[in-house]
C-alpha cells in the first residue's frame with residue numbers, strides 16, 4: 001500500500017495509475033477506522049471489479065473546518081498505526097494522510113455549500129458542519145480525481161448532500177451508498193463510540209431499538225405521530241440517552257412530510273455524556 005502524505009504525492013501516485021489505464025475509487029474518512037470503514041473499502045473494490053479493476057484510495061484527514069466545537073476536534077480519536085494496518089489488510093492500494101497546512105493554504109477564500117440541505121437537521125445542531133464537509137470532499141475529489149466514491153448511510157444527511165452537490169456541480173463521480181455496519185448489540189459502528197464510558201456504551205444501543213420500533217410500526221401502517229411517540233418512549237426508557245433530534249423525513253430529499261405514504265428516513269441524534277451519536281433507518285409502509 002502506498003502512503004501519500006502530501007497533495008503532490010497523492011497526485012503523482014494517481015497520475016501514474018491513470019497512465020496505466022487504471023480506474024480509481026476513493027473512500028474518505030477521518031480515521032480511527034472500524035469495520036464500517038472496511039465495508040466502504042470492500043464496496044469500492046467491488047465497484048472497480050465491475051469496471052475491469054482499478055485502485056482504491058482511502059483518505060484519513062480529521063478535517064478541522066467541519067467541527068463546530070474545538071473540544072470535539074481536540075478529542076477526536078486518532079490511531080494512525082492501527083488504521084494503516086487495517087487498510088493493508090483490507091487490500092487498499094493507497095492511504096492519503098495530508099497535513100492541515102498542506103490542505104488549507106493561508107488566504108483561501110472559497111468554500112462549497114449545498115443550500116437548504118446543509119442548514120436543516122444536523123446542520124442546525126452543528127452550524128457550519130456541512131459547509132466544512134462539502135468543501136473538504138470537493139478538495140479530496142479534486143486531488144484524487146476518483147471515478148467513484150463510497151459513503152456510509154449512517155451519515156444519511158451527509159450522503160444526501162454529497163449526492164446533491166455532485167449532481168448540481170456536474171462532478172463526474174459515481175456516489176455509492178453503503179448500509180450501516182453494526183456491533184452485535186445493534187449499535188452503529190462509529191469512531192466516536194470509543195469515547196463512550198462503559199455505562200454509556202451499554203446504553204447507546206437504545207438508538208437502534210428505537211429505529212427497530214419505528215420501522216416495525218411504519219411497516220404495519222402506523223401514522224407519523226404514533227411512530228414518533230413510540231420511538232420517543234423507547235428512547236426515554238434509557239436515562240443516559242439525551243435526545244437531541246428525532247425526525248422522520250422523505251427518504252429522497254429529506255423534506256418534511258405530513259403523512260407516511262412512501263419511503264421515509266428516521267434520523268436520530270442523541271448525546272451520551274459528551275459524545276453526540278447519530279443513527280438512521282429507511283422504512284416504508
Ligand SMILES: Nc1ncnc2c1ncn2[C@@H]1O[C@H](COP(=O)(O)OP(=O)(O)OP(=O)(O)O)[C@@H](O)[C@H]1O
Pocket residue numbers: 028029030031035036037039040150151152153154155178179180181182188189190191192193
Ligand atoms: N457503521 C458504519 N457503517 C458504514 N459506513 C460507516 C459507518 N460509520 C461510518 N461510516 C462511513 O465512513 C465514512 C467516514 O466516516 P468517519 O471517518 O467520520 O467515521 P465515523 O465512524 O462516522 O466517525 P464519527 O464518529 O465521526 O461519526 C463516512 O462515509 C461514514 O458514513
Ligand SMILES: CC(C)(CO)[C@@H](O)C(=O)[O-]
Pocket residue numbers: 028029030061063066133136137155158
Ligand atoms: C466525508 C468526511 C471524511 C469528510 O471529512 C467526513 O465527513 C466523514 O468522515 O464522514
Ligand code: BAL
Pocket residue numbers: 030066067155
Ligand atoms: N462522520 C461524520 C463526520 C463528523 O462527525 O464530523
